[in-house]
Amino acid sequence: MSLLPRTADEFSSAEYWERFFKKRGEKSFEWYGDYNKLCGVLHKYIKVQHKVLVVGCGNSELSEQLYDVGYKHLTNIDISETVVTHMNQRNAERRPGLTFQQVDATQTPYEDASYQAALDKGTLDAMASEEEGALARNMLAEVGRVLSVGGRYVCVTLAQESVIKLAVEHFVEQGWAVRLHCLQEESGKEEDSFALPVFVLVCTKFRQPMPTPILEMCLGEDGAPTRLTQVADLLSSVREYQAYSVLKKRLRTSTDASSNLSLTLCHAKTGLPRYTLTVQDSPPGAKVPRSNPFAIFIVPQGSETAWLYSSSEGRKQLAASANFRRLVIVTMHRNQQYTDMQAVQSELSPMVMDLAPPGMPANQQVPFLSVGGDMGWREEVSRGVSELSGEYCVENVKGEDGELYRRLIFLSNAALVQSESRLVSSNPAASSHKKKNKKKVKPTAAPTSSSASLSVDSGFLCCAHHEVMAAGLAVLGVGTPQNKDVPVSVLLVGLGGGGLPQFLRDFVPNVTVEVVELDPVVMEVAKEWFGFRPDDRLTVTLGDGLERICALEKEGGRLFDAIMFDVDNKDSSLGMSCPPAAFVETPILQKVSSLLTPRGVFILNLACRNPAMRKSTLERVSAVFPNILSKKIEEEINEILLCSRGESETQGAAHILQSLNQGAKSLQSALCSSRTGTDSSPHIDIAELLKDLKVE
Numbered sequence: 001m002s003l004l005p006r007t008a009d010e011f012s013s014a015e016y017w018e019r020f021f022k023k024r025g026e027k028s029f030e031w032y033g034d035y036n037k038l039c040g041v042l043h044k045y046i047k048v049q050h051k052v053l054v055v056g057c058g059n060s061e062l063s064e065q066l067y068d069v070g071y072k073h074l075t076n077i078d079i080s081e082t083v084v085t086h087m088n089q090r091n092a093e094r095r096p097g098l099t100f101q102q103v104d105a106t107q108t109p110y111e112d113a114s115y116q117a118a119l120d121k122g123t124l125d126a127m128a129s130e131e132e133g134a135l136a137r138n139m140l141a142e143v144g145r146v147l148s149v150g151g152r153y154v155c156v157t158l159a160q161e162s163v164i165k166l167a168v169e170h171f172v173e174q175g176w177a178v179r180l181h182c183l184q185e186e187s188g189k190e191e192d193s194f195a196l197p198v199f200v201l202v203c204t205k206f207r208q209p210m211p212t213p214i215l216e217m218c219l220g221e222d223g224a225p226t227r228l229t230q231v232a233d234l235l236s237s238v239r240e241y242q243a244y245s246v247l248k249k250r251l252r253t254s255t256d257a258s259s260n261l262s263l264t265l266c267h268a269k270t271g272l273p274r275y276t277l278t279v280q281d282s283p284p285g286a287k288v289p290r291s292n293p294f295a296i297f298i299v300p301q302g303s304e305t306a307w308l309y310s311s312s313e314g315r316k317q318l319a320a321s322a323n324f325r326r327l328v329i330v331t332m333h334r335n336q337q338y339t340d341m342q343a344v345q346s347e348l349s350p351m352v353m354d355l356a357p358p359g360m361p362a363n364q365q366v367p368f369l370s371v372g373g374d375m376g377w378r379e380e381v382s383r384g385v386s387e388l389s390g391e392y393c394v395e396n397v398k399g400e401d402g403e404l405y406r407r408l409i410f411l412s413n414a415a416l417v418q419s420e421s422r423l424v425s426s427n428p429a430a431s432s433h434k435k436k437n438k439k440k441v442k443p444t445a446a447p448t449s450s451s452a453s454l455s456v457d458s459g460f461l462c463c464a465h466h467e468v469m470a471a472g473l474a475v476l477g478v479g480t481p482q483n484k485d486v487p488v489s490v491l492l493v494g495l496g497g498g499g500l501p502q503f504l505r506d507f508v509p510n511v512t513v514e515v516v517e518l519d520p521v522v523m524e525v526a527k528e529w530f531g532f533r534p535d536d537r538l539t540v541t542l543g544d545g546l547e548r549i550c551a552l553e554k555e556g557g558r559l560f561d562a563i564m565f566d567v568d569n570k571d572s573s574l575g576m577s578c579p580p581a582a583f584v585e586t587p588i589l590q591k592v593s594s595l596l597t598p599r600g601v602f603i604l605n606l607a608c609r610n611p612a613m614r615k616s617t618l619e620r621v622s623a624v625f626p627n628i629l630s631k632k633i634e635e636e637i638n639e640i641l642l643c644s645r646g647e648s649e650t651q652g653a654a655h656i657l658q659s660l661n662q663g664a665k666s667l668q669s670a671l672c673s674s675r676t677g678t679d680s681s682p683h684i685d686i687a688e689l690l691k692d693l694k695v696e
Contacts, residue, residue: 032122032156032198033183035065040221041181041200042066042119045152049073050116053146055105055139056123059083064091067098075115077103106138113148121156124201128163136163140170147205155201159238167201168215168231175209178202179216179225180234182241197245199238226268248354255326255357257283260312265351267336274336275348278329279355280319288325294356295324297369298344300376302397302405304331307635310415314635322369326357334380334393334414341368341375371400381406382529386521389570394529396423396454404454405462408497408525416577418568419497420462421530423454456531458502459680464633465605466500468640469564470508471689472603474663475629475642475656476561478508479670486510491552491560491595493545493583494567495522498532505538507671507682513538516545518567546582553591563592564603575610576617578638584617589624593645602643609637618696628696629657631689641696657693664690 046052048070054063057076067074076099078084087100103109105123120143128136143153153171157163159180171178181200200221216225217237228234247263262278282288297318299309308314309329319327330348338344345368352366382394391411399405408419461467473490477483488511492501495517504513515534517523520542526532534540541548545567552558569580582588584604592602602625608614618641622628625643632639644656664687671682 032158035062037183037198038062038121038156038200039065039069041183042154044221045154045202046071046117046119051075051114052117052119053077053108053110053115053143055118055120055143056126057083057087057100058122059087060121062119062121063098064095067095072097074098075110076100077105077108079104106135106142108142108146110146112145113151115146116148116151118143118147118151118153119155120153124155124167125157125160125163128160128166133162133166136166137170140167144171144174144176144205149205149207151205153201153203153205155203157199157201158196159199159201159242161235161239164199164201164238165231165235167203168234171203172213172215172231175206175211177204177206177210177214177216178234179204179214179218180238181218181221181223182238183221196242199241224268226271244354251279251355251357252360253358255281257281257286257316260315265348272336273333275333276331277355278315278331280315280327280329281357282319282323282325286320286325288323292324293360293364294326294328295322295367295369296328296330296345296348296352297322298341298375299329299331300371300374300400301332301338301378302376302395303371303400305407305409305415305417306400311635311637326355328352328355332375334378334395334409334411338375341370341373344375382525384521384525386410386519388519389522392418392521392525394525406454406456406497406529408522408530412570416568417463419499419526419530421456421497421499422460422462424457425453425455456499457680457683458499458506458531460683461499461503463499464636465638465640466503466566467684468631468633468689469500469566469603469605470503470684471664471667471686472601472640472642473504473508473562474660474667474686474690475601475644476599477663477666479666479668480663487512488562489560489597490514490562490564491516492564492566493548493579494565495526495532495540496566497530498526499530500564500566501538502532503682505535506680507674509670509674511537515540516548517542518544546588549588549591549595553594558595559597559600560595561597561600562603563595563600564605566605568607575613576606576608578605578607584620586620586624589621593624596645600644602641604641604643605638606641607636607638622696627656629693630696631693642693657695660690660693661687 051073052071052075054074054076057063057078063074063076076087078100079102081102084100084102091098091100124136124139127139140153147153155167168178179202181202183198183200213231215228215231215234217228217234218225219241226237228237244263247261251261257280260278262276264273265275265277266272267274303309306314308318309331315329318329332338332344353360353362356364356366377398379396380393381396383392385391389410389412393409393411394406395409396404396406404423406421406423407417410416410418461470473488476488478488488508490504490511490513492513493516495501495515501513501515504511515538517540523532523540523542565579565583567579567583569577574581596602604621606614606617608617618628621641621643625645627644627646629642630639668686671684671686
């Protein structure tokens with residue numbers, strides 16, 4: 001027999017409560033916790049000598065327990081005649097001073113300012129759904145009338161958003177101070193508790209209304225209050241605690257190897273994200289030792305974008321190698337300071353058991369794992385905002401190989417590295433000029449070299465898909481005797497930090513590269529922080545890539561040996577993150593085809609998680625370019641498509657595949673002998689990159 005209502009509206013009706021208490025009989029019903037759970041926060045705001053109005057008392061034992069510990073001035077009211085009669089009979093002998101009255105809380109007979117406190121356990125929640133909240137507002141107005149100056153309305157609630165918003169906005173309009181306590185559940189009690197946490201709303205009446213709202217949130221009964229400026233911020237904080245409570249209960253009662261449950265822990269004072277925790281469970285049937293139920297893995301700073309930590313597949317592989325029943329993977333956030341690994345562990349330890357798997361003993365020791373005990377290093381060197389791409393940062397990080405790298409990150413998709421270059425030592429004097437209007441952040445720890453004495457290694461392509469795109473020029477026969485002095489023209493859509501086009505300019509003989517970049521801020525960042533230097537062989541056209549392709553096709557006469565698409569989709573919610581869907585629509589693909597020389601190749605960086613979307617994209621591409629070779633990038637979702645029209649026998653995909661070995665050797669030789677305008681050497685193995693090409 002279920003005693004919980006089927007619809008929210010039932011909570012506010014007298015008929016429902018009559019049925020409820022008749023069914024419940026003698027057994028008291030404790031909404032949202034009993035006296036033992038609530039006493040700490042109640043005693044904090046309601047004094048023994050206070051005259052207290054208990055609104056909607058029901059048959060809870062709370063008033064009886066308060067009376068027993070010294071509260072002798074309690075007036076209990078309820079709309080149900082059944083419960084009032086029952087409670088008076090139950091307490092007539094043992095608690096003669098404890099009174100229960102059948103009174104409608106929206107219109108009470110009590111005098112103005114006659115109580116120092118009003119206690120409400122679940123009544124607001126019950127009434128707020130009726131008449132679009134009108135009933136609850138009437139009750140709150142009545143509470144405000146009967147409370148004296150300095151009096152407090154103390155409400156125990158589940159803080160459903162519509163309910164808490166109604167109450168908070170009401171008291172803010174009245175100029176009262178508002179504070180919320182989120183009560184933490186006792187460890188090991190999750191199975192018997194509500195999924196949502198219990199909140200205690202405390203609203204204090206002032207003689208003169210407060211001109212500026214006082215809004216505060218506290219974790220636990222004694223937690224330090226966090227001051228908030230707007231009602232929306234308070235509601236957002238409530239939602240976070242509710243989501244965390246639901247997550248805790250789910251984690252403590254079940255496991256799911258296919259899910260990617262995660263939460264973000266924010267700094268208590270600033271509210272800024274500090275840690276992101278992702279839970280990875282072992283699959284059913286995995287042979288995990290009983291001694292390995294649970295562990296925490298801390299990702300080194302600067303490594304959070306690595307496939308092993310940022311992708312679902314990578315995290316599963318990490319968990320399998322760690323061989324724990326549950327692994328919580330922790331990443332540290334940018335713009336936050338971390339002292340050392342021990343400090344990080346101490347900070348996380350109080351919350352560890354909240355995420356433990358089912359059946360985990362409360363006193364179980366939980367190991368912290370990391371890569372060689374190293375917490376990594378990060379130095380933010382620049383931060384700014386692009387109108388097109390949003391907020392970005394440029395940071396130096398230390399890779400797991402011990403080398404230093406520079407990255408461009410758009411914070412709207414902080415798990416994705418937009419561009420990356422390896423740093424090498426250079427003349428400090430060459431980099432000593434001051435950067436203007438850039439926010440500087442101190443590094444967590446000193447790097448192996450001063451960041452002022454570092455420069456970008458133009459011969460090193462950090463992105464594996466860039467390496468394959470460069471290697472794809474081997475299909476043109478670059479470097480072969482018959483093509484020794486033949487010019488190579490490339491159109492590249494998407495600049496990033498400029499690493500790929502600069503590599504092509506510096507190492508591919510007789511090449512000219514036109515880059516099309518939509519965002520002028522990206523070009524400025526590439527110049528200032530990634531050593532990008534355009535010249536007569538490497539030009540940049542600022543504008544929309546699609547419009548540039550249409551304009552070139554309309555002008556006619558200019559053809560390219562290679563057209564490369566390396567442009568990301570700003571909408572990360574879509575199944576294809578690279579390129580935007582418009583770049584692989586048939587009309588654009590046809591224009592690309594018409595802009596290629598007879599030997600030309602279309603090189604596409606495709607990153608698509610949606611199998612159906614990938615299939616339809618390949619169908620459109622193959623309709624225009626019948627010959628496609630593909631290369632899947634290991635440990636990434638990216639794949640590179642090398643596409644040609646195949647107008648002659650030697651241009652067929654199978655024939656190209658057969659002759660590619662010689663083409664790879666020729667291109668490798670050409671790259672190493674060119675080194676135009678740079679002292680760097682190309683760190684690339686063409687033959688290895690073109691292994692395992694697949695004919696689509």
